[in-house]
Amino acid sequence: MTVSPFSWRATRFQLCKTPECERHSEHGHQIVLSVNTIKTLICKYISRKEVKMDFRSQLRKSVLTVAVLWAFLLSSLPVSGQVVLPGNIAGRSGKWVVAGGSKKSSAVSRRTSKAKRTRKQRSSTRRQVVRRSQSVAKKNRNRRDINEVTPEEYRRLEAQINRMSPEEASKVFAGAGEYFVVRDEIDEAVRFLEQSVELDGNNKDARLALSEVYTTLGDRALVKADEYAELAAKAVAANDSANETRNSALANTEIEKAEKYYTAGVQNDPSNPSAYVGLGQFYDARDDDSKAKTNYEKALSLDDSLTEVKGPLGIIYYQESLEEGVTSEQADELQNKAEQLIADAVATDPENAESQFFLGLIRYKQGDNENALGALRRSLDIDSENPETHYYLGATYNRLGGDDNVEKAIGEFEKAVALDQRFFQAWFDLGVVYYNKGEFEKAIAAFEKSIEFNADQTAEQKRVKSESYANAAEAYRQANKIDLAISRYRIAVTRIKDDPELFTTYGFAHAERDNWVPAIQAFQTASGLAPDSATATTNLGWAHYKAAESYERRNMKSDMDASLRQADSLLEKAVAQYESVGGSDQNKAAANLYLGVVRNKLGDYSGAEEALEKANALSNERWAAAVVELGISELNLKKFGDAIKHFKQAQDIQPGFPEAMYYHGLAEYKRGDEKEARKIQARLQGIDQRLAQQLERDFFRVDFN
Missing domain, CATH: 1.25.40.10 (Tetratricopeptide repeat domain)
Structure with a gap:
């Protein structure tokens, strides 16, 4: 009997009190045996009589399965780089966290337009x-x-x-x-x-x-x-x-x-x-x-x-430093002149709100957060109605970080947009702060406002609007509003064509809807933009595997086989990329884990065992699911002792792990230790009755093979 661990289609046996013996389920071939048939078979087995050949053929062709959702992987696998977790990409475990790309960047730090003078x-x-x-x-x-x-x-x-x-x-x-x-x-x-x-x-x-x-x-x-x-x-x-x-x-x-x-x-x-x-x-x-x-x-x-003239002259130098075509060296020189002139103006007249504001801007650009705060606050003490001052004060608080400062940043951004509702940069950065806090609904509202009030004329406006679409899409996805996310992604990818992370998250959104053709297209684009990225290759490979599962559910065997082979090839490539260009051990472990899963599905149990051993060796965390998957490979290779060791290990990592108990019981039974297998089944009955019943049926199947 071949053990196929995580298949969504399967052949199952169950008792039936009707005369019918067999029927076909949309989830797989399901052989339904009448009570009389079971009695007959048991009698033949006890009397050592030969079972009919057609029934034994069906048994040999059947694949033992348990409908194990991948959701448990999310709680046991690490999130690193942009590698997609198995449960995530099927949309069965909630939202993704894409490390290295989940934090959104503010517009203020990249702003090239001149600060508005009221x-x-x-x-x-x-x-x-x-x-x-x-x-x-x-x-x-x-x-x-x-x-x-x-x-x-x-x-x-x-x-x-x-x-x-x-x-x-x-x-x-x-x-x-x-x-x-x-x-x-x-x-x-x-x-x-x-x-x-x-x-x-x-x-x-x-x-x-x-x-x-x-x-x-x-x-x-x-x-x-x-x-x-x-x-x-x-x-x-x-x-x-x-x-x-x-x-x-x-x-x-x-x-x-x-x-x-x-x-x-x-x-x-x-x-x-x-x-x-x-x-x-x-x-x-x-x-x-x-x-x-x-x-x-x-x-x-x-x-x-004429020291009062130094203020407006310094402001002009500062604004000039932001103009298109100005080199970084020229910008530094202009800002140094601006700093000297405006500082002199402030020293002469500290009650000039405009000079204090631009001195605060210069200090912000220099990364001098404390003096930036001082100048910007002083400017607001003199004139509290300048939205730009609130905006940059919020940006300074946000850059300082920490919960208190982030809340202050939100307050200042909200004051900025209250004073100027068309201030699209402030709406954008308000959305960024809410997104990075995980408050996705508020982030969505802010990004949509940024889109609404952005004229989309200048280069900066076009850039911010493009990023607003992309960020709104990701916020919708994180809020589990997948259809809205996809609609915003469709616009974003027509405006931003060189960002592999954007196409990766676009693929995630389609994956949430099991739309594997567009998901694969998005992952393919991401991989094309980052051909040396092992994580991009891993995502693409895993998407092909999930597409194969989809084809299997629809009985499209040739498409399923082609997708599995493609997944195997890509994940093998990803593993090789990690070995060649490096990467975190956790990412390497994940790629090997996925490769092992695919090879188990293909029936390449030796290849699966090799990949899964690497996955478990590389991981700096103990992954119960990965250990179970390795045990499944060994079980199919009839390495019962090794398989049992790994199923026990998985239960040590995650006590009461029903899938690990199920396979442990099956391995003990196949090894010939029926007593131990029955004990495991009894414990499993109190945790997962469905799996316990499945294990009973599988004991029966083992006896007839």
């Missing part, structure tokens, strides 16, 4: 820069030599102006303008100073004063633009499109005015640092970082006391 923080920075710029402008008044002309003096001189030379008249107008400049009456000042320069374009002092006035007018226009922008933002919040449009247009008009004033300021005084600061702010507002940087740097070269 309108509120830009406006605050701009006001601080304006104040500093105007202070410097007042200090620089000593560069010009103008005698103030009071309104009374001007009225006295006004009648004489027509008789003065242009140069003399220009000085009178310059003096009158200077009087109003000093008193911050800019509208009056500009009228007199423009007249002065018109009369004498070489009046340097008048030009210096006019440059200051134009710069002040530019500053006022920028501040006014911020006020209109604030009104436009409020209109957006109130769904008031008319006021949004009107105020946005007014803001743009003021910004354009500012450019004209600052440009005129530079034309009248190419050494006016405040005018360059103004132009820098204009281009900054237009997100023209290159021109903004040029003007900020010019301003600092003219007056290095």
